[in-house]
Amino acid sequence: RSRNDQVVTDLRLYAKRICRELMLFIATLQEAFARRAQQNRATVMPGYTHGQRAQVVSLAHHLLAYVEMLQRDVGRLEDVHDRCDVLPLGSGALAGTTLPLDRRAVAEELSFASISANSLDAVSDRDFVVELTAACALIMVHLSRFAEEVVLWTSSEYNFAELPDSHATGSSLMPQKKNPDVLELVRGRTARTIADLSAVLILLKGLPLAYNRDLQEDKTALFDAVDTTMTSLAAVTDVVRVLRFKRREMREAASDPGLLATDVAEYLVVRGMPFRAAHQLVGAAVRRTVDEGRTLRDISAAEWREMTELAQDDIVDLFDVDTALRRRELPGAPGPRMVSRQLVRAATLVAKTRRVVTVLARQPVAAKEVGAAVGTAATAGREPARRSPRREKSKG
CATH class of the missing domain: 1.10.40.30 (Fumarase/aspartase (C-terminal domain))
Structure with missing residues (x-):
């Protein structure tokens, strides 16, 4: 037996599960955006280009833009899940084994869609780690964009929104301050996930076939990116639910x-x-x-x-x-009829994501349990419990 194929199998199982959990976190956030959009269909506001007022849009249309942004993240996670869904077990250290193993039976038992075609590639492939870390980094970039907007909107200069006291902090010196620390931390931690992606890419760039001990270090970056993304998704979901929009000020600006x-x-x-x-x-x-x-x-x-x-x-x-x-009723535009269609689309996308996760899990009951855990975590601002794959021991 070899730890080389065992560890990467464990890592692929972990990555598949994380893809599904992230998809559920995103669906919960999309649902929150759609709910707030529904409440603000008649709220007009300026749309901006180059940081300058440009044209009139609705707040609903603005919030639904994030639903579309996040849907692309869901699609990327589906793609990552597909590429994780290949069983490397049976590849041994690098050259397979002389034992008469039934790899396809093992793949079915472990819920993998297929088996790896090349043992050298199977034990050394960490492309899926790169892709999952990249997906996390891009999710965080999207969250950071929203965080930056809320930081601006809650400033005195914009005055478009207000965070409740429970989601802001004061100053140790200035009594009047109400700081959007949660969103600033999301914005700041985006840099960490981008650094995690760079770390994995740099780690892999000089590795010859097949397994090298360097690969032990991919876990540090991956786990950090996943943990940061999940906690940030939960935090932003909570902010979207409680953020108070100042409709009068938005209309005045528009x-x-x-x-x-x-x-x-x-x-x-x-x-x-x-x-x-x-x-x-x-x-x-x-x-x-x-x-x-x-x-x-x-x-x-x-x-x-x-x-x-x-x-x-x-x-x-x-x-x-x-x-x-x-007057703006072309498909995709901010007109009231088009926003109504976009709201229907948002609900459809969320429902589809949850169905896809159930299918990908191949265990409907377990998928429901994960969904419940994600819902609880999004409300409480913490991630669902999970076990990480073990780090490699020594193997030549």
Whole structure:
């Protein structure tokens, strides 16, 4: 017997289970985002590019963007699970064995989809460790993006949201401070998972076939990435559930007439003006209002007609933010009907993920138990209990 194929088998079993647990954690977070989106379908806010107000969107549409982001993470974890689902047991130290083993029977017993095709590759392959660590790193990047937004939104400068006292900390010096430490830690720990990914890649880059003791060190990075990602997913889920959005302040920011400049240009395009000309005309109008201390909303229909005969009296109706949202009804857009579709899609994705996890586990009862553990952990902010594979002993 050899520890070389035993340890990598154990590691693959662990990685498969972690993929499923992470998928359930993500589904729980997606569900939280969708629930808050449902509650904020009518909440308008600015969308941003380059850190500047750009166009009007809804808070629901903004939150549902994270559902899509996380769904790509689910897809990556499914892919990682598939590549973990190969049994290396029977490869021995590196050259198999002369014993008449039934590897396919063992694969079935251990719930592996297939057996490895090359014993040298089987005992030295840690691609799946790289992929799982990479999946964790990208999940953390997505969580970090949300964390950064909430840090900004809870600042006095944005004032779009507020964390409850239970999810913020004070200052040892400044009595007025309310710091979003949980989210700052998620943002900071993202660097750790990226470092874990770099560590595994650097570890593997110079290894000849087949097994080398260097491979013992892949566990440190993998376990850290997994632990960090699971606790961060649970923490962010909790934040999403309790974060208080300031609808009035968001609407006030979204009411900036400049956010509807593109709508004016498109209004003119629909009436026959080439877009470049429309862009230039509206840009000139914006500069004029800035010089005069006015806004686009202050320009009368008569003034618009002086600029172009294509303008009608209804051009001034463009500056209502709710109407502006209702005009955006292309698939994937932030219009109310499209957001309704996106909410249905979010619920479908969550249900599908949970079904997929049950199928991948090949043990429906166990999958339900994992789901319950994940739900409890997401609520309490801690990860479900699990055993890690043992570290290798000495083997040549």
